Amino acid sequence: MKSLATLYALVALLLAVASQSAWAQQKKIQQREMDSEAIVPLRTHTVYAPYVDSNLQNKFWDFGGDTIIDTTKSIRLTQDRPHEMGWFWSRLPITAESMEIIVELNVDGHSNNLAGDGMAMWLTQERAKPGPVFGSMNYFTGLGIFFDTYPNARHPYHFPRISVMNGNGVEAYENARDGARQEVAGCSIDFRRTKVATRAKFTHIKNVYTSLEIQHDEWDHWDMCFKVDNITLPLNPYLGFTALTGDVSDAHEIGSIQTSNIMFKPKNAEELAAFKAKHFFTPDPSAAGGAGSGFSIGGFFAGLFGFAFTLVKWGLVLAVIAALVLVGLKYQKRQNAKRF
DSSP states (O other): OHHHHHHHHHHHHHHHHHHHHHHHHHHHHHHHHHTEEEEEEOGGGOBOTTOSOTTSOBTTEEEEETOEEETTTEEEEEOSSSSOEEEEEESSOOOOSSEEEEEEEEEEOSOSSOOOOEEEEEEESOOSOOOTBTTBOSSOEEEEEEEEOSOSSOOSSOSSEEEEEEEESSSOOOGGGTTTTTOSEEEOOOOBSOSSOEEEEEEEETTTEEEEEEEOSSTTOOEEEEEESOOOOOSSOEEEEEEEOOSSOOEEEEEEEEEEEEEEOOOOHHHHHHHHHHHTOOOOGGGTTSTTSSOOHHHHHHHHHHHHHHHHHHHHHHHHHHHHHHHHHHHHHHHHHHHO
């Protein structure tokens, strides 16, 4: 039995190594896509369960309002109750110029259809100032990404709605119109009561692009919400999350926040323009299959080879695990036979 336990431990180790290898490979792909030197996790702006220390505090994060810290599950900004407001803000500003922020969130409630009001992610000069904009102050300076579940007016799109606004500190968010006129970019995605954990991946490459991807219907399947090149972040912004309920309500929760510094290589004007064009490239329909069409034989075979290599690699890992399990079962069978 001791040998069998050792075998199972070895199998678990192989799976862990394979998982770590896949994660490292994914990061390498990200680095190539972003043309970055490295993607470095920021401990000061990352948080997982249990979220707080033995004194129910976190030296890098602050919280208040109706926020409840459930150390085994989530940061609950609001419960499914009317007229609640909660916030969760970083104590330190983000000094990185380019960054990736992945937040796991959960929006759910007793109602199937009528819910509100929503939650927001902030990258602003101000911090921890409660107010009417999804639980935070109006006239903010910086970026607000709104996960809005309740329409206050008629729109050509449906809700839930994710929208982004670049606040200048002077213009107020138009709550009566759900900020429609001020929306820089947005999308309609049903992030409420999802089958899998909803995750939002925010990426900002300074002077190149800003994007938001959402996982909401299956694991590791990301839908692009927006990708734009006209967003400027304030210098050294604070990272925050807030939520608000009104006459209708929802529970708004955060499962984890992972922030990374993208070490983006400095470029001259020509290199920057070429890199930017690569991310906002529009194929020419009149040149299908030719230069500028976005398709190349070399790229096709390179992608095919990469896919085949991945299949072979994982096939070998699974084969080794299967062989070890088979050896273990035969060994156990022989040991049982010796007893009789």
